[in-house]
Amino acid sequence: MxxxxxxxxxxxxxxxxxxxxxxxxxTVSPVAVPPVFxxxxxxxxxxxxxxxxxxxxxxxxxxxxxxxxxxxxxxxxxxxxxxxxxxxxxxxxxxxxxxxxxSRLLGNGTALxxxxxxxxxxxxxxxxxxxxxxxxxxxxxxxxxxxxxxxxxxxxxxxxxxxxxxxxxxxxxxxxxxxxxxxxxxxxxxxxxxxxxxxxxxxxxxxxxxxxxxxxxxxxxxxxxxxxxxxxxxxxxxxxxxxxxxYNPVAALEADYIARNAALQAELAAERGRNAAQLAQMATDWARFKMDSDGDGVSDYFDKCPNTPTGTQVDGAGCPIQVTNTTVNPVRVIVTEEDRRVVAEAIKNLEFDFGKATIRPSSFPSLNRVADLLKSKDFSLKLAGHTDNVGSDAANLKLSKDRAESVKSYLVSQGANPSRIEATGYGESQPISTNNTASGRQNNRRVEFTLY
The missing domain is CATH 2.40.160.20 (Porin)
Structure with a gap:
């Protein structure tokens, strides 16, 4: 036994x-307990x-x-x-x-x-x-x-x-x-x-x-x-x-609740801290807003030039105003008859491919003279594109705009100042002849040059 x-x-x-x-x-390191559910x-x-x-x-x-x-x-x-x-x-x-x-006897001293x-x-x-x-x-x-x-x-x-x-x-x-x-x-x-x-x-x-x-x-x-x-x-x-x-789901639920509550309390405490800092900054800004230390009429909050001497004239930012007496004499632009002739010749010789905004090479010499004129006299030029009434209004408006822009691009490529050239398209809205005849429609297909 x-x-x-x-x-x-x-x-x-x-x-x-x-x-x-x-x-x-x-390994007996702590095991990460999965979250609830x-x-x-x-x-x-x-x-x-x-x-x-x-x-x-x-x-x-x-x-x-x-x-x-x-x-x-x-x-x-x-x-x-x-x-x-x-x-x-x-x-x-x-x-x-x-x-x-x-081998053992029963309680009464007998055996089984x-x-x-x-x-x-x-x-x-x-x-x-x-x-x-x-x-x-x-x-x-x-x-x-x-x-x-x-x-x-x-x-x-x-x-x-x-x-x-x-x-x-x-x-x-x-x-x-x-x-x-x-x-x-x-x-x-x-x-x-x-x-x-x-x-x-x-x-x-x-x-x-x-x-x-x-x-x-x-x-x-x-x-x-x-x-x-x-x-x-x-x-x-x-x-x-x-x-x-x-795993004890009841205790895990309690622990999750406690952790969430602690996180919420920490977030609320942080929010209170941010609000207190904002209130303090607002009080500081308000004090600066009410004060004008240099007496120039601009509060310290907006004054970018503090400590301006008394009596100095300042702008809205509190900085001294710089006064200049420089007088600029305007330049008078005069357009001569010769200038108008150069432009008229360019208009007369201007030709495009049919239905496109591509300028034909035969137009380049007269356009070159217009570019030289713009460079030498610093003129401004307005280009207005027009079409006849053949086709839809939208297509004609686009074609007129593209042709005016094409003339501008060519003049700029020859050295003209792009800021002094304006290109506009009017489509078929401003005819100068009847659209019932071929010659009238040809007159209406044009790009007008206005020199100033």
């Missing part, structure tokens, strides 16, 4: 030491665990077929999917041995009337599907819980072999493996060691649907056995994500 417990103690100690070593080698993809939702511990027969509200139970080694594993912070689904495996004998002195059951396997309920996610504590109490319950199937020992021999209860269903109900505590590792301490009561686990039928009862274990749970999904099973 003592050797069994020594083995179990050594196993538990080994699990604890290995978990501490693993925790030291694992984050999707499940922000958390680690899959995990698997391994455990070992004490497997023993148990009596609850029923009769016992053997008086002395023998604790033996059990081992298990599971994989868990966390659906919500407090609820998950866990598939579990359990194996080990169960032992008991009749049983044909067997002891039994040994090898639980070859047991598989179950369990609901997992985490109790650490429903109270107002930390957003990520380090200590996590939990409950489990489910349904499963187990297979085992039973050897029973009588006063004369040891026999197999059933030549073939016995298969029975069972209901596991458990509770425990998990401790967060690192971001993706938890220490698991648990107790599980298993209710077998039959009275074959100890190899002896003694009446209408069902067998039961317990499993006390210590183990490790490894979280899958990366070290940067917290476990959904350790």
């Amino acid at each position: 003592n050797s069994k417990f020594l083995k179990l103690s050594a196993l538990a100690l080994g699990l604890i030491v290995s978990s501490e070593t693993f925790a030291q080698e694992t 984050s999707p499940s993809s922000s958390f680690s939702t899959w995990s698997f665990g391994i455990n070992a511990g004490v497997l023993a027969p148990t009596v609850l509200a029923g009769k016992n077929d053997f008086t002395s139970w023998k604790a033996d080694l059990g081992y298990g594993a599971y994989i868990k999917k966390q659906i919500w912070p407090a609820v998950g689904i866990q598939a579990s495996f359990l194996g080990g041995k169960l032992k008991a004998d009749n 009337k049983s044909p067997y002195t002891s039994y040994e059951t090898l639980v070859k396997y047991s598989g179950s599907l369990n609901a997992y309920w985490s109790l650490a996610n429903i109270y107002w504590m930390n957003r990520i819980n380090v200590i996590q109490p939990y409950l489990t319950a489910g349904y499963g199937l187990m297979g085992y072999d039973v050897d029973v020992t009588s006063a004369t021999a040891t026999t197999r209860f059933n030549p073939e493996t016995v298969y029975e269903s069972f209901i596991p109900v458990g509770a425990g505590l998990k401790f967060g060691i690192s971001n993706n590792l938890m220490l698991d301490l648990g107790y599980q009561m298993n209710f077998v649907d039959g009275d074959n686990l100890d190899g002896y039928h003694s009446g209408p009862q069902t067998d039961k056995f317990s499993y006390s274990h210590i183990g490790l749970e490894f979280l899958l999904g990366g070290k940067s994500k917290p476990a959904l099973s350790r």
Whole structure:
């Protein structure tokens, strides 16, 4: 008996030491907690665990077929999917041995009337599907819980072999493996060691649907056995994500509210500071607006030339007015008959390609003389383009404007000052002849030069 417990103690100690070593080698830096209402993809939702511990027969509200139970080694594993912070689904495996004998007397000093002195059951396997309920996610504590109490319950199937020992021999209860269903109900505590590792301490009561686990039928009862274990749970999904099973949405909502409130208070304080600074600046500006330190009639707020001597005449900006007596004699522009002849010749010789604003080369010599006239006497020139009534009004207006601009561009290319040339188009709105004849329409297609 003592050797069994020594083995179990050594196993538990080994699990604890290995978990501490693993925790030291694992990143334990704080994990960023996702904000409230984050999707499940922000958390680690899959995990698997391994455990070992004490497997023993148990009596609850029923009769016992053997008086002395023998604790033996059990081992298990599971994989868990966390659906919500407090609820998950866990598939579990359990194996080990169960032992008991009749070496102990009952309370009245008698022994059980049983044909067997002891039994040994090898639980070859047991598989179950369990609901997992985490109790650490429903109270107002930390957003990520380090200590996590939990409950489990489910349904499963187990297979085992039973050897029973009588006063004369040891026999197999059933030549073939016995298969029975069972209901596991458990509770425990998990401790967060690192971001993706938890220490698991648990107790599980298993209710077998039959009275074959100890190899002896003694009446209408069902067998039961317990499993006390210590183990490790490894979280899958990366070290940067917290476990959904350790996430507390109620505390996270409270923390989010506190953070938002603090941010709002800080924003309001900053706004009050900005308003106070603006009010102080307004008071300073108002004081400057009311003062006129140099007495020049312009307030200090607008005075760009402070400390102006008394009696100095200033402008609206408070700066001294500079008075000059320079008289500019206007230049009189005289247009001679020769000048008009040059312009008239250019008008007479001006020709464009049909329906276009392109000047024909035959017009260049007379236009060159007009450019020389503008350069030598600094005249101004107004160009007015006109068309006949053939075509739409919009097209004629554009063509007349383009032809006037074309003449201006040519004169500028010959050195004339562009600022002294104005080009305007009037389209068909100002005819000088009838548009009913070819000669009249030709007269109306013109560019007029006005020299001044």
